Amino acid sequence: MKNRIFVVEDEPAISDLICMNLTAAGYEAMAFYDGEAVQAALRDVKKCQADLALVDVMLPGADGFQLMEDFKRADIPVIYLTAKGDVSSKVKGLRAGAEDYIVKPFEILELLVRMEKVLERTGRMRSVLTFRDLTMDLSKRRVTEGGREISLKPMEFSLLSVFLKNRNLVLGRNRLLDLVWGSDFCGETRTVDVHVAGLRKKLKAGTAIRTIPKAGYMFEDDSL
Numbered sequence: 418m419k420n421r422i423f424v425v426e427d428e429p430a431i432s433d434l435i436c437m438n439l440t441a442a443g444y445e446a447m448a449f450y451d452g453e454a455v456q457a458a459l460r461d462v463k464k465c466q467a468d469l470a471l472v473d474v475m476l477p478g479a480d481g482f483q484l485m486e487d488f489k490r491a492d493i494p495v496i497y498l499t500a501k502g503d504v505s506s507k508v509k510g511l512r513a514g515a516e517d518y519i520v521k522p523f524e525i526l527e528l529l530v531r532m533e534k535v536l537e538r539t540g541r542m543r544s545v546l547t548f549r550d551l552t553m554d555l556s557k558r559r560v561t562e563g564g565r566e567i568s569l570k571p572m573e574f575s576l577l578s579v580f581l582k583n584r585n586l587v588l589g590r591n592r593l594l595d596l597v598w599g600s601d602f603c604g605e606t607r608t609v610d611v612h613v614a615g616l617r618k619k620l621k622a623g624t625a626i627r628t629i630p631k632a633g634y635m636f637e638d639d640s641l
Contacts, residue, residue, distance in 0.1 A: 419445040420536060420543050423470040423493065425455050425484070427477055431521075435471065435498075438525045441585040441638070443546065452479030456487055465491045468541040469532060474499035474506065485513045494539050496531065498523070526592070529583060546581040548638065551622045553581060560620075567619055572597060576612050580626060580636035589633035609634075 422444050426432040429450070436446040447467070449455045456479060459465040470493050474481035481497055488495050494516045499506070502520040510518045516535045519528060536542035544556040551562045558574060560567045569577065575597045579588070588596075590606035597612075598604065613634060617623035627635045 419443060420468040420541065421445045421447060421466065422532070423447050423449060423455065423458075423467045423472075425449045425452070425470060425472040425476065425481070426498070427451060427473060427475075435525075435528075438529070438586070442529055442583055443581065451477045452481075452484050454478075455484060459487050459491045459493075465493075467491075467493050469493065469536060469539075470495045471498050471528075471532075472496070474501050474510070482509065482513055485515070489514060494535055494541075496535060498528075526583065526586065526588070530596070533582065546578065548581060548584075548622050548625070551620065553578060562620055562622060569619065570612075570615065573612050573615050573619070576609075577616055577620075580616075580634075584636050584638040587629050587632050587635045593633065 422439055424432055424435050424439070424446055426435065426448070427450050432448050432450065436448055439446040449458065470488055472481045472484060472488075472495050474497055476484075479487075481499065485495060495514070496517040496519060497510045497515050498519050498521060499510075500521045507518045516539070517531050519531060533542065544554060546553040546555065550564075551560070553560050555578060560569055560574065560577070576593065579593065579596050590609045593609045594602055594604070594606060598608070613626055617626060625637050627637050629635050
């Protein structure tokens with residue numbers, strides 16, 4: 418089952434871009450374009466089930482700050498996405514109960530990482546990732562493909578999880594080093610190439626890892 422994310426954004430182009438990238442990253446995205454639409458959905462027990470809400474502050478109807486109490490009652494954590502970058506607005510949002518506050522414009526990869534941290538911190542992160550006949554259980558650190566268990570080295574496992582969480586996004590080698598090995602890692606980017614080669618050798622799904630010349634790698638998922 419995928420994590421369901423509410424995207425509350427009144428600009429259709431921005432909303433579509435966020436939803437498209439969330440879907441590519443393996444999430445289920447549900448878009449709302451004004452505060453009143455969200456409030457109506459939250460009153461419906463079936464519709465109000467979500468793991469996280471990405472909320473713009475400046476919305477028609479009820480604004481993002483006013484919606485916080487509605488999300489609290491529905492037990493849905495909130496990340497604010499807004500052009501209001503002044504300190505007072507950030508403090509107001511965090512004091513109101515937001516898990517994070519991201520100022521526009523932002524990089525999609527940064528948003529995905531921050532979302533993941535909030536989902537992990539609140540115990541809502543789905544622990545199983547799938548692609549074709551590959552299943553990756555993050556909690557048990559177990560990978561199977563076609564019903565057969567695949568033995569991966571620790572860093573191969575972490576690298577595969579990053580690819581599966583960021584499908585159809587180009588990830589540079591330096592960015593992959595930060596995400597998998599940590600910002601303190603002093604090795605060379607060649608380390609990424611070696612571990613990608615290992616995944617390609619061990620997994621049929623490894624063919625989905627595309628090399629993007631002069632850019633890095635992308636895990637291609639045509640089903641999204």
